[in-house]
Amino acid sequence: QKEVEQDPGPLSVPEGAIVSLNCTYSNSAFQYFMWYRQYSRKGPELLMYTYSSGNKEDGRFTAQVDKSSKYISLFIRDSQPSDSATYLCAMSAGITGGGNKLTFGTGTQLKVEL
């Protein structure tokens, strides 16, 4: 079993829809949770960064973390064609002797259609 599970998609939605992306994990030591967006053949771009459980909102994006269920989500409101990309969840146990080493999900491919 992988430490981080993420549905690979592809997920196709119409423009303006609310998108829900999620990941589950098994390592209870994870405390920091991130969402990255990766366009084709580009590097991952940090979207959201959350510590421990709770919600965080930034513009059209909302990240939720439920540590009791080991489940994290990213919501995108009013989705746009420019949101079409692969979304990667990532998590870490925090700043330790091993630094801020990230464990990634495999990514969910999202396509927002006109």
Place this chain on the structure above:
Amino acid sequence: NAGVMQNPRHLVRRRGQEARLRCSPMKGHSHVYWYRQLPEEGLKFMVYLQKENIIDESGMPKERFSAEFPKEGPSILRIQQVVRGDSAAYFCASSPSTGGTAYFGPGTRLTVT
């Protein structure tokens, strides 16, 4: 403020040759991480370095792969005697000395023919 820089962006090597991938972290960042992304897979941690020190190389293959982050200059990921299975995108990330979030470079896409 320039982001993380990687070069070359694309690298083609024949089996048995050496590949050298370079990474210049963001200004003010002294922590460098290398990740590998195979087709249809997520990013996998390879190695974590600070200036002149390898801190965690638990994700590095035992043979042919090495990494360094000298006092001056970029971090280097070196792959000796490349094989077709080394074909992948290699990403470098950096974070500030106080830790925190990692910012990724554009990657080097290695193709082994």
